[in-house]
Amino acid sequence: MSKIFSKVPDTDWYKPRLAGTMFCVIGAFSLLLVRLFFLQVIEGEEYRRLSENNCIRLQSIKAPRGLIFDAKQRLLVDNRPAFNLTIVPKDARPVEKTIGRLSAYTQIPEEAFYKKLKGSRRRGAYKPVVLKPDISRDLLAVVEAHKFDLPGIAIEILPKRHYLYRYAAHLIGYLGEISAAELKSGQYPESQGGDSVGKFGIEKSGEGELRGKSGGRQVEVNARGQVVRVLKTVDAVPGCNIHMTIDHRLQVTAESLLAEQVGAVVAADAETGNILAMANSPTFDQNAFVTGMSHKDWNTLITDPYRPMENKVIQGEYPPASTYKIVTAIAGLEEGVIDENTTFFCPGYYRYGDRTFRCWRRSGHGSVNVAGALTVSCDVFFYQVGQRLGVDRLARYARACGLGKRTGIRLGHEGDGLIPTAAWKKKRVGVPWQRGETLSIAIGQGYNLATPLQMVMLTAAVANGGTLYRPHIIKKIVSAGGDIVLEAKPEAIGRLPASPETLRIVKKGLWQVVNGSRGTARLAKVDGVRISGKTGTAQVVSRKKNEDKQRKNVSRHLKPHAWFVAYGEKNGEQIAVTVIVEHGEHGSSAAAPIARDLIRAYFMADEEEHHAE
């Protein structure tokens, strides 16, 4: 230790080295001084000139957003050029005079311009300010004609979103100006304030792929702000094109079938989980968002009691009602509390403890087995199955069937649904589970909630032999250069907890719903297509007490929601469809015909195309 500080013979070893080091330091700083001399004296005049004109400027080139196609290469969303009238205040000297002239030429009051100018007067007087976005061609011609009278005024051309059809608004979504919160979140590293980003639907969830990469230009401008020379250009990289799984024609059919009603329709390919159509009613106009929506219009949209901005397929959570009997039947058969031939007698009601649970049909269904109970939707039969299963066992099956949890579709705001258990009730409601409540649960009422998307995936799984798929809405993503970035493959996320034998029995029941003489949905029959399904009528009265007070049309809102889940098969192709009509009263009359027409349209369209070929 002490050796360190002792005087070893070579105590001055560092002295010559320090001299060398100092020499290096002086050399390095001399280099800097020479560079300073070079910049400030030899080239000083040139740099002074450049700085006085401030003539090196950066202009950004916005990347065109990716296009959106349907499954059959039909263009759904496009870009169109938009012309923005801009001013660079420092070039437009004197600004008052220029704006006065601009106002005279365009017949737009000066105040409108000043308002825009004031709103954006902060830093960087050389940054263009948009005076009027998206001007008409006539106005453009006027401004161009007087260009030399208007220093500092320029036309900026930007690609703007254009939605070709007023369909699939909830699925495709729309663009809007990036919010302060979104900017801060760091999820949009390439965007700046004022940029448009996807706000809803695929425009939002596919933002990363659709956005592309902005480029830029370094230009030299003259004193009037006109570009003299382009020094360097970095081209923008256009966003990727998205090919969706939906079929535009089927989508149009679905939306027209739903018109004038409040509800949702979703159709999926049962063999892949691809969404073929997703319709909501009422809907909204996406192009209204592109041109900028007034506060009033926005308020009407979001306060509308029929919730046009809600994607009811994924966000709407409804009691699944009798469609849930599919789950109860599976659970009962698998757990062995019933078999194919177990019959219960339905006199129209079921006594449990001191309560009486009614069947929807007052006169009763007589003796029914499980397939028959599905066919006639006998409540009494399923009360007894539910009672034998208990709530927790039933819940386990429901979750395994994909209910009560998100499907993982690539859209925001997906609802979870709700599958109650005894533990859940104790925790959430604070009261122990009443055994009688299990009876309501068994027929899909009570606390049960499901989204139409969960029901359609469940239906598809029944149809395809038990595979639960993740619902896909994107078929493939193709870069602007033509490379396939992503090609969606069917993604199994689970299997129904049902043996082939169980599925056979359930399918038999569902087949009779449409085709049997006692079936509840005989309306849904289509020639040449094997259709099976299940109706549902969801009671809303008890659930919506508070909401109803605020509503005008109370009597309508007391009516139950109408469900119909179905699958159709023809030539080995299978389509699963779920329809919900809010307050449509009966699944059989309000929802089943919509599903029927959609299935028919799907297979007919196929036929037409085959003929065309």
Added chain:
Amino acid sequence: MSLFYTGFQKRLLAHAAPCFVRSGQAPQIFFSAAVANTMFDRRLIQYFDWGLLLLTLLLCAVGLMTLYSAVAAGESALQKVLYFKQWVWYGVGFAAMTMCFVFDYKHMDRMAYGIYGLAVLLLGCVLLFGKLGGGSRRWLALGPVSLQPSELAKIAVIIILARYYSRRVKGEGFSLRELVPPFLLTAFPFVLIVRQPDLGTGLIIFLIAGTITLFVKIKRRSLVFLVFMTIAAIFAGSFFLKDYQKQRIMTFLNPDRDPLGAGYHIIQSKIAIGSGMITGKGLLKGTQNTLSFLPEQHTDFIFSVLAEEWGGIGASFITLLFMTLIIWGLNIAYNCRDHFGTILSVGVTAMIFWQAFINLGMVMGLMPVVGVPLPLISYGGSSILTIMVCIGILMNVSMRRFVVE
């Protein structure tokens, strides 16, 4: 004052001879004696380095004036906040500096591994629960203040290398085998910092370590080998550097590559400096600055603002001021009587040198744009604090140049 002490000082040393620690004495006794010396030795005040303090104060004054001008273009509220915060940082910096010279620097030799361990631990914490900012994790939030452990790591590496080399210095230089431990000691924090990612700071650490190592002398054969290895490492580096890091290096090699990113900054910075010409545009009159053409004009590009407004006269004055500071630091190393103090002084001086040289070279378009602030002038607490600590260490060594135990 003369840069090199000669005869007079040597005689003085001879007088001080009785208080030298001789070999064989127990370390504990030695340290307590040293502390007692620190407290009462009047020569400490006599030998206080007023010149170094003056240089520091001058640079701080320049920094405040330039910062005032640099932020003048922005919104006035923000401007006041930045300006006020900078005052606070200088205050904190001076306190840290004082703390760094009141005790004998030889304690640092003993604490070297402790400081190093703490620095590495904090770097690990940064990677695990650091605060995100601008795409990287560099800060540790400690209540209201954020700490940048990579700054502590710089000083820790200097101290630990000074300890390692000071025990082994010899005339003929170090062999490759002896260079392995210091290499590992440097590489460990380097890797942690580059992972944050913070290429600029990582590079500075390596440059400092390299400078110290070259200073303590390497055997010629080893040196040739190391140069060869460095070239190979640069090739290897191109494999695992982040894209934007490569981009920055490529931008330097070929400014036309990314005209709208870093290349644009360099062009605007050159216009700002060049347009200052000889006499400058005057305080607060820099057009490049006031029009927000310069990016980060109050941090990394603050020299451009200064050169534009103060012209060649001001810019070369500041450049020379930095050169004087660095020569001063080397002179302190020259006059130090023990190996640890000499190497320590060279290390901290190397740190100030590289930061100043890289920053100046960068804004003048001589070097790639790596985020390195200009010592004592750029806005920012971590940088000021670190440089002040370095100056405190230099003062420490300087004022004890004749108090050899």
